[in-house]
Amino acid sequence: METSEKIDGICPYCGSAQKLLQALTFQGQVFKRIWKPCTCEASVKSLQEAEQAEKDIESKRREREILSEARIKFREAGLPETALNRKLANLQHDDHNTEAIRKAELLCGGGFAFGIKGLWLQGPVGTGKTTVLLAIAREMAARSRRFGYVYAGQVQRSLIASSTADWELKSEIERRLSYFLNADVYLLDDLGVETRNPATDSLILDIFNTAIDRHKFVCVTSNYTIREYCNLYEGMTGQRIYRRLAAMCVTETIGGTMWIDGART
Numbered sequence: 001m002e003t004s005e006k007i008d009g010i011c012p013y014c015g016s017a018q019k020l021l022q023a024l025t026f027q028g029q030v031f032k033r034i035w036k037p038c039t040c041e042a043s044v045k046s047l048q049e050a051e052q053a054e055k056d057i058e059s060k061r062r063e064r065e066i067l068s069e070a071r072i073k074f075r076e077a078g079l080p081e082t083a084l085n086r087k088l089a090n091l092q093h094d095d096h097n098t099e100a101i102r103k104a105e106l107l108c109g110g111g112f113a114f115g116i117k118g119l120w121l122q123g124p125v126g127t128g129k130t131t132v133l134l135a136i137a138r139e140m141a142a143r144s145r146r147f148g149y150v151y152a153g154q155v156q157r158s159l160i161a162s163s164t165a166d167w168e169l170k171s172e173i174e175r176r177l178s179y180f181l182n183a184d185v186y187l188l189d190d191l192g193v194e195t196r197n198p199a200t201d202s203l204i205l206d207i208f209n210t211a212i213d214r215h216k217f218v219c220v221t222s223n224y225t226i227r228e229y230c231n232l233y234e235g236m237t238g239q240r241i242y243r244r245l246a247a248m249c250v251t252e253t254i255g256g257t258m259w260i261d262g263a264r265t
């Protein structure tokens with residue numbers, strides 16, 4: 001590529017002559033001439049539009065890439081594709097959830113830097129806690145961070161399944177648990193609804209211990225406050241787990257009326 005002959009171009013918008021910046025040649029033949037862009041309003045506008053269109057294409061491509069990566073991560077974590085619909089940036093803010101969404105954004109943007117190691121989203125049933133949790137999952141996936149998801153109501157069933165003689169089911173449950181424990185972020189949905197027995201208690205305590213030992217992020221939704229949740233455990237266990245959770249998590253309460261399909265009712 002080299003510059004050659006000087007030929008003035010004509011601006012297609014205002015008709016004024018433009019300086020040749022560069023003529024691209026191949027085997028002595030000019031195949032492309034680049035003129036200094038005209039500074040008239042129409043020419044500048046058209047250049048800006050072309051740049052914007054290029055940016056739009058790039059951001060759509062990136063969005064598709066993120067979505068397909070998120071889809072894989074959701075599948076691996078055992079979440080349905082429909083759970084992908086919520087994005088943190090698109091959640092409708094109101095008096096009841098603005099602070100929770102802000103904390104979720106801090107957590108996703110590298111919460112450790114802000115001293116956030118865990119987020120405890122507390123509030124009544126149906127007020128949008130899980131929506132925020134799933135938006136965190138999507139955000140983490142977009143940032144190539146692996147998250148594990150557990151719905152507390154399923155813990156007991158999983159434990160029973162893992163002790164059956166059904167080899168396939170057993171190995172699937174074990175794979176899920178190992179995926180969960182190796183994730184960067186632990187998402188625990190509706191903590192407190194699980195059946196209280198020594199087996200479920202011990203699994204949940206294991207999860208919290210692993211989170212602390214391996215510096216994981218934890219995000220919990222629960223109808224209970226941390227204190228109320230810990231009171232569900234008997235004796236010393238409750239106190240031990242309280243100390244850990246309280247040190248790890250900031251609490252945000254989401255109240256208000258029922259949240260259905262991304263809006264308050």
Ligand SMILES: [Zn+2]
Nearest residue numbers: 011014038040
């Ligand atoms: Zn012009």
